[in-house]
Amino acid sequence: xxxxxxxxxxxxxxxxxxxxxxxxxxxxxxxxxxxxxxxxxxxxxxxxxxxxxxxxxxxxxxxxxxxxxxxxxxxxxxxxxxxxxxxxxxxxxxxxxxxxxxxxxxxxxxxx
Amino acid sequence: xxxxxxxxxxxxxxxxxxxxxxxxxxxxxxxxxxxxxxxxxxxxxxxxxxxxxxxxxxxxxxxxxxxxxxxxxxxxxxxxxxxxxxxxxxxxxxxxxxxxxxxxxxxxx
Numbered sequence: 001x002x003x004x005x006x007x008x009x010x011x012x013x014x015x016x017x018x019x020x021x022x023x024x025x026x027x028x029x030x031x032x033x034x035x036x037x038x039x040x041x042x043x044x045x046x047x048x049x050x051x052x053x054x055x056x057x058x059x060x061x062x063x064x065x066x067x068x069x070x071x072x073x074x075x076x077x078x079x080x081x082x083x084x085x086x087x088x089x090x091x092x093x094x095x096x097x098x099x100x101x102x103x104x105x106x107x108x109x110x111x112x
Numbered sequence: 113x114x115x116x117x118x119x120x121x122x123x124x125x126x127x128x129x130x131x132x133x134x135x136x137x138x139x140x141x142x143x144x145x146x147x148x149x150x151x152x153x154x155x156x157x158x159x160x161x162x163x164x165x166x167x168x169x170x171x172x173x174x175x176x177x178x179x180x181x182x183x184x185x186x187x188x189x190x191x192x193x194x195x196x197x198x199x200x201x202x203x204x205x206x207x208x209x210x211x212x213x214x215x216x217x218x219x220x221x
Contacts, residue, residue, distance in 0.1 A: 100146050
């Protein structure tokens with residue numbers, strides 16, 4: 001009963017390095033989301049994918065790219081990491097028109 | 113800019129009391145409303161959601177929605193120390209969700 005699985009759980013990068021955060025869901029959900037959570041800022045949407053083959057920008061997309069690889073997987077890429085991207089990143093998925101989001105355990109990313 | 117506002121707290125209640133958490137939102141086109149609980153260092157977990165005006169009860173939790181006032185609340189009855197967490201209000205408009213910054217609740221034994 002995995003739900004939403006994110007890898008890695010922790011990562012430390014140097015400024016300018018690149019990396020991809022992985023997210024997979026086994027609930028056959030159409031919609032998937034990437035958020036970042038910073039102290040005092042709440043959850044902010046980076047990108048989302050309403051269905052396989054589509055992606056859209058959220059509130060804070062700059063510095064990020066995404067790929068909806070198939071219905072199960074939605075990855076987030078940082079091409080050139082900056083200290084301002086130090087955050088906790090959550091992936092979520094949602095099924096149906098009115099259903100809630102289900103969250104993964106998060107990736108704690110530090111950029112030095 | 114779609115906004116979701118919550119009192120950041122901290123809110124402290126004694127064990128067994130009723131905790132009342134409030135949330136207002138700016139977009140009248142918002143369609144569904146969610147309450148999540150988040151323990152420190154953990155991911156948000158869904159408590160309940162509501163999309164029609166009125167009350168919805170689930171065990172010790174009651175969500176209340178007033179679309180005319182753009183207001184949604186969560187009542188926790190018989191509060192327990194295990195309810196101590198941050199509570200996030202979220203609002204869905206189309207395919208996007210907007211979150212408040214959360215209210216920190218402490219239940220004192």
